[in-house]
Amino acid sequence: MIKYVIRGGRPLSGEVSVSGAKNAALGVIAASSLVEGVTRIENIPKILDVTLMLEILRELGAKVRLVNGSTVEIDSTSIVNTSASYEAMRKIRGSYYFIGALLGRFGHAVVAMPGGCDLGVRPIDQHIKGFEALGAEVKVKSGFIHATAREGRLKGAHVYFDVITVGATINVMIAATMADGLTVIENAAKEPHVVDTANFLNSMGANITGAGTDVIKIRGVESLHGGTYSIIPDQIEAGTYIAAVAAAGGSVLVKNVIPKHLECITAKFSEIGMSFEEYDDALLVSRTGKLMKTNVKTLPYPGFPTDMQPQITAALCLAEGTSVVTEGIYDNRFKYVDELKRMGANIQVDGKVAVVEGIESFSGAPLCACDLRAGAALVIAGLAAKGTTEIRGVHHIERGYEKMVEKVRGLGGDIVCVDVPDADELSEVG
Numbered sequence: 001m002i003k004y005v006i007r008g009g010r011p012l013s014g015e016v017s018v019s020g021a022k023n024a025a026l027g028v029i030a031a032s033s034l035v036e037g038v039t040r041i042e043n044i045p046k047i048l049d050v051t052l053m054l055e056i057l058r059e060l061g062a063k064v065r066l067v068n069g070s071t072v073e074i075d076s077t078s079i080v081n082t083s084a085s086y087e088a089m090r091k092i093r094g095s096y097y098f099i100g101a102l103l104g105r106f107g108h109a110v111v112a113m114p115g116g117c118d119l120g121v122r123p124i125d126q127h128i129k130g131f132e133a134l135g136a137e138v139k140v141k142s143g144f145i146h147a148t149a150r151e152g153r154l155k156g157a158h159v160y161f162d163v164i165t166v167g168a169t170i171n172v173m174i175a176a177t178m179a180d181g182l183t184v185i186e187n188a189a190k191e192p193h194v195v196d197t198a199n200f201l202n203s204m205g206a207n208i209t210g211a212g213t214d215v216i217k218i219r220g221v222e223s224l225h226g227g228t229y230s231i232i233p234d235q236i237e238a239g240t241y242i243a244a245v246a247a248a249g250g251s252v253l254v255k256n257v258i259p260k261h262l263e264c265i266t267a268k269f270s271e272i273g274m275s276f277e278e279y280d281d282a283l284l285v286s287r288t289g290k291l292m293k294t295n296v297k298t299l300p301y302p303g304f305p306t307d308m309q310p311q312i313t314a315a316l317c318l319a320e321g322t323s324v325v326t327e328g329i330y331d332n333r334f335k336y337v338d339e340l341k342r343m344g345a346n347i348q349v350d351g352k353v354a355v356v357e358g359i360e361s362f363s364g365a366p367l368c369a370c371d372l373r374a375g376a377a378l379v380i381a382g383l384a385a386k387g388t389t390e391i392r393g394v395h396h397i398e399r400g401y402e403k404m405v406e407k408v409r410g411l412g413g414d415i416v417c418v419d420v421p422d423a424d425e426l427s428e429v430g
């Protein structure tokens, strides 16, 4: 077990380079299992979720070779299994993309119900609706999803999603890539990682148009070939460093970004007083004065992302006046608020709405991260706080942020990762 220890109160400065996008990498890794040949994927983030996805691929029979820290070669020609173990699958949400991939390539998949952050109810009914429309029979039995194409191969169809869902859009798109005929997905999610997964598949020979709009058309192909693909930069990691500068102050050049993907984030941070200078693939982020209050509602892309909600809330705790943060995607994404309150935050949560009264400063405290973005919010608060903050549960953070401690230290933040003796860990459970 490890914990982060942060001595806060230092403004951030310097440069930070953003890694490849977690949620794009998960889609692309699963989609690579459709390919008969070698796929070389570059700009892969070095995070726990990616390691787990690659483990699942190996378990299915693919050959996976790490070329260097951020490049991996996957040869899925040898995939023989169409079922993956509960152990690997349950730990990670993105594992559900293997249902679409295996069903699309082999007409059969047995995959454990997915895990992921506990953000309230996270049904997969829209994934199932999509697979059924494509001619699959889907049953959930003893914690596993069993999906079988009735005619051996999926058949193109119209799929209309009742809610905008990133996961089901990517999953059904992957499944339809090698289906017989045309699939049209309506009310599709438009997130950059949906587009990235479509671009990856197209570069391997798929025929997908419209990704990034709410109608995606997929004309099924017989097979996909190998190739090289580079994952887009992580919009949420970049946003997290923007929120850190907002809370702690300073000026940071956030490198390796696609500024267009960040507009939904920078628009809100501009409202609260942050300034941005845009370059081709970098943003200079600065806080010069006091933060100002604002209201935020999380929405599907291009709205403000739910995956940035805890981080902006941490920054708004230090803004002048009262801000209202409304969670528009999940039922229960304010669990971290109790931890911020230990640092002196003044936040009232009622269901999906948090009312945040600005305070002068946070005071350092012992904290526990309950999920990935919650953990990021606690790091942000710790960097801005007076005194020392200790954060446990940081395995959640390491699921999705590459080298956060190293990157923050590179910006002058005083953060270290230390081992927690087992006995110490146990004494806290009781």
Ligand code: EPU
Binding pocket: 022, 023, 026, 093, 094, 117, 121, 122, 123, 124, 125, 126, 127, 128, 163, 164, 165, 166, 167, 168, 189, 306, 307, 329, 330, 331, 372, 373, 400
């Ligand atoms: N939903 C349904 N039925 C479904 C699928 C989704 O009702 O079949 C609902 C969900 O309950 C939720 C909403 O639709 O209320 C959106 O869910 P979505 O499917 O878009 O989310 P997801 O695919 O489970 C991905 C990311 C999340 C991110 C969301 C929203 C991955 C692996 N996860 O989750 O990332 O919050 O999209 O953008 O791509 C994170 O990175 O911290 C994270 C939680």
